[in-house]
Amino acid sequence: MIDRLVNRIKKLQAPVVVGLDPMLSYVPEQVQKKAFQEYGETLEGAAEAVWQFNKAIVDATCDLIPGVKPQAAMYEQFGVPGMAAFEKTVSYCQSKGLLVIGDIKRGDIGSTSAAYAAGHLGSVQVGSRSLEGFHEDFATVNPYLGSDGIEPFLQVCREHKKGIFVLVKTSNPSSGEFQDQLVDGRPLYELVGEKVASWGESFCGEEYSYVGAVVGATYPEMGRVLRKIMPKAYILVPGYGAQGGTAEDLKPFFNKDGLGAVVNSSRGIICAWKNEKYQKFGPENYADASRQAVLDMIGDIRSIL
Numbered sequence: 001m002i003d004r005l006v007n008r009i010k011k012l013q014a015p016v017v018v019g020l021d022p023m024l025s026y027v028p029e030q031v032q033k034k035a036f037q038e039y040g041e042t043l044e045g046a047a048e049a050v051w052q053f054n055k056a057i058v059d060a061t062c063d064l065i066p067g068v069k070p071q072a073a074m075y076e077q078f079g080v081p082g083m084a085a086f087e088k089t090v091s092y093c094q095s096k097g098l099l100v101i102g103d104i105k106r107g108d109i110g111s112t113s114a115a116y117a118a119g120h121l122g123s124v125q126v127g128s129r130s131l132e133g134f135h136e137d138f139a140t141v142n143p144y145l146g147s148d149g150i151e152p153f154l155q156v157c158r159e160h161k162k163g164i165f166v167l168v169k170t171s172n173p174s175s176g177e178f179q180d181q182l183v184d185g186r187p188l189y190e191l192v193g194e195k196v197a198s199w200g201e202s203f204c205g206e207e208y209s210y211v212g213a214v215v216g217a218t219y220p221e222m223g224r225v226l227r228k229i230m231p232k233a234y235i236l237v238p239g240y241g242a243q244g245g246t247a248e249d250l251k252p253f254f255n256k257d258g259l260g261a262v263v264n265s266s267r268g269i270i271c272a273w274k275n276e277k278y279q280k281f282g283p284e285n286y287a288d289a290s291r292q293a294v295l296d297m298i299g300d301i302r303s304i305l
Contacts, residue, residue: 051089
């Protein structure tokens with residue numbers, strides 16, 4: 001799967017994924033109104049509004065980008081209907097040729113991680129049938145319970161040719177409360193980066209490992225260090241745009257050939273219609289605003305590669 005991602009990035013010259021992280025407040029009024037007319041002001045109505053919102057943005061941007069990154073929590077807040085919308089979004093994106101990074105941030109004791117891995121990347125045995133649940137192509141995972149929380153994901157990834165992105169240095173302001181703590185004189189995120197490199201050594205595609213890392217654009221100098229520690233790990237970079245990361249901040253995450261990283265933008269793309277820069281599109285053309293925001297983001301990143 002990592003080879004597919006790298007090849008699509010090369011083909012499109014766009015190391016970009018769109019974060020499909022919808023809050024109901026992001027969805028234009030006319031989309032909400034139509035969904036509520038059909039399903040009422042219910043969880044089903046909210047999930048339908050989110051699904052229709054996603055679909056329009058995917059239709060408008062799928063020819064420009066290699067993949068998307070839906071954040072599971074944004075769907076879980078709408079209960080069972082929300083998770084149905086999550087799966088529908090995953091399936092629709094894959095039907096459009098997009099790779100899907102399930103932003104689930106799971107990681108637990110071994111048996112629980114095995115269930116998470118099966119549900120999101122693998123399959124479960126139901127009688128005589130092997131069935132897939134949410135079937136993303138990649139998933140984000142939390143390493144802070146140790147190797148026994150990661151190994152089940154690695155096993156499923158080997159069986160199903162899927163990939164993971166391990167949280168190493170996240171983009172949020174308080175990440176340093178734990179991730180920057182010194183252990184034998186070195187910050188914890190460096191030690192996690194070394195484990196990512198180790199986990200990925202025997203699980204490589206043509207150029208990069210199936211075990212990638214999440215490192216926030218808001219910490220470029222740390223990204224520079226981690227790029228050296230994890231030479232074969234593809235880095236998923238959140239924090240560009242709405243969280244303050246700039247194109248210049250992205251330079252350390254890429255290798256000299258312009259590969260090695262894929263940058264996520266969520267609100268900056270899906271909420272573009274609310275941005276003054278794109279106000280000419282209006283809420284009725286919100287998907288066109290998202291398309292223009294993607295084009296601008298790609299141009300911005302190309303300028304530093």
